[in-house]
Amino acid sequence: MVSKLDTKTRILDAAESLFAEHGFSDTSLRLITTRASVNLASVNYHFGSKKELIQAVIARHLELFMPLLNEKLTALCAQAEKPSVLDVFNSFVDPLLALEQQSKNGTVIFMQLLGRSYTDQQGHLRWYITTHYGEVLANITKALLKANPALSSQELFWRLHFTLGTAVFTMGSSGALMDIAKADFNQDIDVEGLIRKVIPYLASGMNTSTETTSM
Amino acid sequence: MVSKLDTKTRILDAAESLFAEHGFSDTSLRLITTRASVNLASVNYHFGSKKELIQAVIARHLELFMPLLNEKLTALCAQAEKPSVLDVFNSFVDPLLALEQQSKNGTVIFMQLLGRSYTDQQGHLRWYITTHYGEVLANITKALLKANPALSSQELFWRLHFTLGTAVFTMGSSGALMDIAKADFNQDIDVEGLIRKVIPYLASGMNTSTETTSM
DNA sequence: GTAATTTTAAAACGTTCGTTTAAAAAGGGT
DNA sequence: ACCCTTTTTAAACGAACGTTTTAAAATTAC
Numbered sequence: 001m002v003s004k005l006d007t008k009t010r011i012l013d014a015a016e017s018l019f020a021e022h023g024f025s026d027t028s029l030r031l032i033t034t035r036a037s038v039n040l041a042s043v044n045y046h047f048g049s050k051k052e053l054i055q056a057v058i059a060r061h062l063e064l065f066m067p068l069l070n071e072k073l074t075a076l077c078a079q080a081e082k083p084s085v086l087d088v089f090n091s092f093v094d095p096l097l098a099l100e101q102q103s104k105n106g107t108v109i110f111m112q113l114l115g116r117s118y119t120d121q122q123g124h125l126r127w128y129i130t131t132h133y134g135e136v137l138a139n140i141t142k143a144l145l146k147a148n149p150a151l152s153s154q155e156l157f158w159r160l161h162f163t164l165g166t167a168v169f170t171m172g173s174s175g176a177l178m179d180i181a182k183a184d185f186n187q188d189i190d191v192e193g194l195i196r197k198v199i200p201y202l203a204s205g206m207n208t209s210t211e212t213t214s215m
Numbered sequence: 216m217v218s219k220l221d222t223k224t225r226i227l228d229a230a231e232s233l234f235a236e237h238g239f240s241d242t243s244l245r246l247i248t249t250r251a252s253v254n255l256a257s258v259n260y261h262f263g264s265k266k267e268l269i270q271a272v273i274a275r276h277l278e279l280f281m282p283l284l285n286e287k288l289t290a291l292c293a294q295a296e297k298p299s300v301l302d303v304f305n306s307f308v309d310p311l312l313a314l315e316q317q318s319k320n321g322t323v324i325f326m327q328l329l330g331r332s333y334t335d336q337q338g339h340l341r342w343y344i345t346t347h348y349g350e351v352l353a354n355i356t357k358a359l360l361k362a363n364p365a366l367s368s369q370e371l372f373w374r375l376h377f378t379l380g381t382a383v384f385t386m387g388s389s390g391a392l393m394d395i396a397k398a399d400f401n402q403d404i405d406v407e408g409l410i411r412k413v414i415p416y417l418a419s420g421m422n423t424s425t426e427t428t429s430m
Numbered sequence: 431g432t433a434a435t436t437t438t439a440a441a442a443c444g445t446t447c448g449t450t451t452a453a454a455a456a457g458g459g460t
Numbered sequence: 461a462c463c464c465t466t467t468t469t470a471a472a473c474g475a476a477c478g479t480t481t482t483a484a485a486a487t488t489a490c
Contacts, residue, residue, distance in 0.1 A: 007437080023334075026240050028477065039439055044479060046437090112334075119238075119330065119387060126391075154400055161392055162381045162416050169380025172334060176341075177376055185369055201377050204423040205416045222467080244448065254469055259449060261467090 008046045010036040013103060016057045020105075020112035024054055058117060058125065061110045064102055066133045068095035073139040077146060085147045086203045088140075089163075093195055100191065107191050111171035118168065148207060155210065163202050170198050223261050225251040228318060231272045235320075235327040239269055273332060273340065276325045279317055281348045283310035288354040292361060300362045301418045303355075304378075308410055315406065322406050326386035333383065363422060370425065378417050385413050 014036035018027040029050055033040045047053040072091035076083050099106035117125035130137060141156060151159075170177070174194055181187040189197070229251035233242040244265055248255045262268040287306035291298050314321035332340035345352060356371060366374075385392070389409055396402040404412070 023238075023240070025238070029479090030477080039437095040478095041440085041480080042438070050478065115334065115384070118384075119327075154396070154402060157396065157399070158392075158412060159416060161388075162385055162413060165381045165384025165388075166377045166420075167380075169330070169333075169384055170377055173376075173380075177373075181369070181372065184372070187369060197373060198377060201374060201420045201423050205381075205420040208416050208419040243446075245446085254467095255448095256450080256470085257468070265448065 007036075007038050007042055010038055011043060011046065011053070012057055012060060015053055016061075016103065016109055016113070017105070019054065019057060019116070020109040023116060055128070058113055058128075061099060061102070061106070061113065062129070062133065065095050065099060065110065066136050068098055070133075070136045070139060073136070073143050076143050077139060083143065083147045084203070085144065085206045086199065088143045088147050089199045089202050089206075091143070093192070093199070096195060097192060105191075107195075108171055108174050111168050111174075115168035115172045118164075144206065150210065151206075159206050159208070162205055166198065166202060166205070170194065222251075222253050222257055225253055226258055226261065226268070227272055227275060230268055231276075231318065231324055231328070232320070234269065234272060234331070235324040238331060244268075270343070273328050273343075276314060276317070276321070276328065277344070277348065280310050280314060280325065281351050283313055285348075285351045285354060288351070288358050291358050292354060298358065298362045299418070300359065300421045301414065303358045303362050304414045304417050304421075306358070308407070308414070311410060312407060320406075322410075323386055323389050326383055326389075330383035330387045333379075359421065365425065366421075374421050374423070377420055381413065381417060381420075385409065 011032060015027070015032045018032055018035065021027075029043050030040055032053075033043060043050065043053055047056055069092060072094065073088075076087060076091060096107045096110070099110045103109065114125075141153075141160070144156060144160075145151060171191075171194070174191065178189055178194065181189060226247060230242070230247045233247055233250065236242075244258050245255055247268075248258060258265065258268055262271055284307060287309065288303075291302060291306060311322050311325070314325045318324065329340075356368075356375070359371060359375075360366060386406075386409070389406065393404055393409070396404060
């Protein structure tokens with residue numbers, strides 16, 4: 001069934017890095033197959049179309065990330081004492097870093113793909129995630145509500161998307177940001193360092209006192 | 216010099232909405248010129264190339280937004296009493312809403328273009344902004360440091376980009392988010408409402424207590 | 431070992447893209 | 461009216477795209 005190194009896997013590996021770097025439509029199948037050292041037609045043979053290849057690339061990351069995250073979240077929800085919002089967001093660290101092992105720069109690529117999928121078309125990926133990983137999403141809100149019961153479901157909705165925006169943008173452009181940080185004030189920081197830097201920011205935002213917001 | 220309604224302007228109007236909707240490379244010149252009811256070749260005649268058209272679209276928004284923002288920020292920096300971070304971020308409201316008058320959905324389009332420009336290629340727009348509007352950027356940090364003197368320039372750098380990510384993502388996908396809010400809990404909110412909702416979140420993040428973050 | 435199936439390979443398909451060309455139309459100055 | 465410049469138009473260009481086709485090669489099954 002599998003040879004030395006699967007053609008399918010080689011295509012996925014090449015595609016995911018190129019998609020993250022140049023975007024979906026700016027990455028041609030010829031570029032992907034050249035980097036993967038496979039024949040052009042093999043993409044259509046193994047995946048059917050370019051669109052299905054895109055879905056497969058994203059699905060492979062989600063299949064690793066989501067179960068790991070869900071494990072952490074259910075543990076947090078099951079424990080007796082009340083977690084902090086910081087605890088909830090810290091649950092994302094290990095699953096995100098696990099992506100780094102699946103492929104080089106896996107964490108960054110995952111976030112870039114997430115961001116691109118969210119903006120490149122309307123709701124396509126959003127629908128995929130909610131239908132395939134609705135339980136995980138429910139556990140995210142459950143854990144956050146346990147950590148901050150004062151949040152209305154509406155406020156939680158908005159702040160979750162604010163959180164997503166920060167995370168996607170920060171991690172997605174992390175390469176450029178880390179370069180600037182190095183050039184401007186000689187700060188060396190890696191992906192894990194950046195994740196740990198953004199999490200307190202996200203927790204603060206999630207804990208914004210509601211008295212200053214209207215409605 | 217100008218006719219009833221400039222061909223150049225018609226192209227810019229059509230291009231900016233299509234760019235925001237479909238992205239730069241997924242928007243063809245034929246689609247733009249058809250919507251603008253002008254000849255295909257007029258884009259190359261008036262702008263030179265598609266790339267220069269993209270720059271012109273973004274520049275038109277920046278030329279309106281940046282001076283307005285700078286006015287607010289310099290006023291804030293000139294006043295005697297210390298502003299809050301909330302005050303600084305509130306300075307963005309009017310300039311953002313001014314874009315709404317220049318073109319329909321101007322605010323959202325501006326943020327979408329900002330986000331796409333930041334992710335579609337590395338540093339191209341970033342360089343343009345820093346060279347053309349470096350003074351405004353300097354005033355942003357100046358105002359924020361006045362509001363929160365405890366911030367190190369490094370922390371400010373990171374939090375500013377966290378802020379940018381939240382704003383770009385939130386406003387860029389505001390259409391979808393407002394639709395979901397309407398469907399899920401019948402919440403009607405417009406662009407100004409969304410801006411005013413995200414600002415306290417951003418201020419909280421910017422004011423994150425540094426004792427929990429490690430260097 | 432041979433037959434059936436799966437995978438790879440090269441070539442071509444038709445379409446769409448950004449851009450260029452060359453001529454027609456419109457505008458402005460005197 | 462005339463010339464000169466600017467703008468618009470229609471048509472075509474070459475390149476790159478995703479996909480399909482057809483046959484060879486490799487793998488599997490018996």
